[in-house]
Structures are given as C-alpha cells and as structure tokens.
Amino acid sequence: MKHIVSRKWLLARLYESDLVIVDCRFVMGQPDAGRAAYEEAHIPGAVYLDLERDLSAPVEPDGHGGRHPLPDAAELASRLSRIGIGNDSRVVAYDDQGGAMASRLWWLLRYLGHENVFVMDEGYSAWVREGFPVNADQKVLIPSAFLATVQHSMLVEADEVRESLGGDERVLVDSRDAQRYRGEVEPLDKKAGHIPSARNKFWKGTQDEQGRFKDAEALAAHFADLPRDKELVVYCGSGVTATPNVLALSEAGFEKVRLYAGSWSDWISYSENPVAMGEE
Structure with missing residues (x-):
C-alpha cells in the first residue's frame, strides 16, 4: 500500500525522530468528543488536530464552501509548523472513524505539497485491542518549518x-x-x-x-x-x-x-x- 500503514508498522517506528503522529479523532455532532478522547489517552507522542478547528475554515453565512470549508493554506501551514510538522517530517494520521478524518489530513498535506504522509489502518480502537501502548502525556511541541507548495x-x-x-x-x-x-x-x-x-x-x-x-x-x-x-x-x-x-x-x-x-x-x-x- 502506498498511503496506508499498519499498526505494527507504526509501532516499530514509534520513536523515530522524523515521525509525527497526528490524532484526528472527531465525532460529527459532538465537536468536543475527539479532543476529550485524545486527552484521556492516545498513541504515545501523538499530537491532536481537530476537524473543525484545525482542518477546516469557519462556515460561511451563505453556505458557500460547504459545511467544512478548506482551511486557508497559509494558516494551516503555520499550524502544522507549530505542532512540529516540517517539510522533512513523516506524518502518520489516525482516527476512530474509519479513516475519514485521518484521510482529510492526508489529503490536506498532499494539497500543500507534502507527499510523506500516511493513514494508519483500522484506527485507534484496533490499536488498543492489540494491546499496543497508549498514554495521556502531552508531547512537548518543538516548532518546525513547513513551507507549503499548494497543488x-x-x-x-x-x-x-x-x-x-x-x-x-x-x-x-x-x-x-x-x-x-x-x-x-x-x-x-x-x-x-x-x-x-x-x-x-x-x-x-x-x-x-x-x-x-x-x-x-x-x-x-x-x-x-x-x-x-x-x-x-x-x-x-x-x-x-x-x-x-x-x-x-x-x-x-x-x-x-x-x-x-x-x-x-x-x-x-x-x-x-x-x-x-x-x-x-
């Protein structure tokens, strides 16, 4: 698979220095549920990006752009930089919604010209069922430099x-x-x-x-x-x-x-x- 990685693949690379793991869990209609789940427990070292606050722009009054408009490219690039994603980072996204939210980040990163991004198959619950490690630690964020080349x-x-x-x-x-x-x-x-x-x-x-x-x-x-x-x-x-x-x-x-x-x-x-x- 070109863009999809297994849980075991991620487990074997969990602490590699160029890897940034992003928790994208989000429940439609329950806008705070994803972040609450992340704060309770997540894959070690993961940072959190929220579908509506981070991966979408505010909804326009006339509805143009849809219910989840694309975020401004410069603002998203700045947000990615702040959480430690740079142009040399390998990014693995996961969620607990069948890959829908993780795929949104996958697509956005590729839209910004970043090819080295993957989706973890099956999601967080499967990771937990496998007995793989989780914790509630908040990663110390070391900003990186992300230069977008919009596609x-x-x-x-x-x-x-x-x-x-x-x-x-x-x-x-x-x-x-x-x-x-x-x-x-x-x-x-x-x-x-x-x-x-x-x-x-x-x-x-x-x-x-x-x-x-x-x-x-x-x-x-x-x-x-x-x-x-x-x-x-x-x-x-x-x-x-x-x-x-x-x-x-x-x-x-x-x-x-x-x-x-x-x-x-x-x-x-x-x-x-x-x-x-x-x-x-």
Whole structure:
C-alpha cells in the first residue's frame, strides 16, 4: 500500500525522530468528543488536530464552501509548523472513524505539497485491542518549518463542476451512502439528492468487514466501473468522507482524481444548481 500503514508498522517506528503522529479523532455532532478522547489517552507522542478547528475554515453565512470549508493554506501551514510538522517530517494520521478524518489530513498535506504522509489502518480502537501502548502525556511541541507548495490541480470548484455537467471529460463520484445519494434521506444538509450524472461509491465500500482498507487489487475491482482515462471528481456531503475514496482510488492506481472540497453542501448553496434524485 502506498498511503496506508499498519499498526505494527507504526509501532516499530514509534520513536523515530522524523515521525509525527497526528490524532484526528472527531465525532460529527459532538465537536468536543475527539479532543476529550485524545486527552484521556492516545498513541504515545501523538499530537491532536481537530476537524473543525484545525482542518477546516469557519462556515460561511451563505453556505458557500460547504459545511467544512478548506482551511486557508497559509494558516494551516503555520499550524502544522507549530505542532512540529516540517517539510522533512513523516506524518502518520489516525482516527476512530474509519479513516475519514485521518484521510482529510492526508489529503490536506498532499494539497500543500507534502507527499510523506500516511493513514494508519483500522484506527485507534484496533490499536488498543492489540494491546499496543497508549498514554495521556502531552508531547512537548518543538516548532518546525513547513513551507507549503499548494497543488491547485488537486481541487475542483463548483463552477468547474457546473460547466462540466452534460460533458464527458469528467466523471463525478458521490461518496455518501446510497440512501443519501438517491435523496431518500438527508440528515445533514438542506436539500436531498445528488449532483446530476454522479455515480455512487459509498466510501465505506473501500474497507472490509473488519474495517481494514482493501488491498490494491480489491480496490481496483471495487472501482472497476470507473474510467481510468477520464478525470474523476470525488465529493461527499462536506468534503471529509470523500477523502478516503480519493486515497483508495490512488491505492487502486487511478491517477486523474480531484476533490470537490465543498461537496454537496456547497453545491446546494447555489440555488441555480440542478439536483438529481434516485438512481442514475
């Protein structure tokens, strides 16, 4: 696997000097739960980054940018520097939410030009079940220097998505569960449905019954109906759970993959944008 590491891989490298471990646990609807869990216990040496306070910008009043807008690149680079992430750091992110929050940090670091970043498979609970060490110690933060080189090509904005509707140069991939995609339920956003022409690939389909990411061959089979010669634009509700799909597509060898970071919650903030219901 290119971007996913095992618990044993991390355990063997736990105290290597260039390694920065980041706890990304976060529970939607319980904004303080992730930090509280981190303060109670975490992988030794881990620092904490919060989805909404650190890995997202404040929500705009008009809803543009979605429920988890991308953080300002300069502000995020400064935050990474303060917690000890530099351009020479190896970063391993973990969460307890199936890799969704850790994948958000993985994607953001790559967006800032940092390739040496990985997601720990299975997450914190699996680490604990294995009997691997945890503690509540707060790491002494030694600032580093992180210089961002923003990779704008990784990102798609709403106007690009709108302009490509009806064309064949892009394929939209909706990462939400099938009921939300079809518009049968919508627990979080003001409108139900999906972006017209989008194909549904629920992000949890990238994992097996034990919550482990499937291997490259199985992921390639999972995404077999998606074209490799066209640009894939991946979205979800707010740009978070789309990122494990982006990661899995990369593992499966897809090269033309971009993220619509604002996702569905951004799309419906523009009243003129069309909405589709049911299966495509």
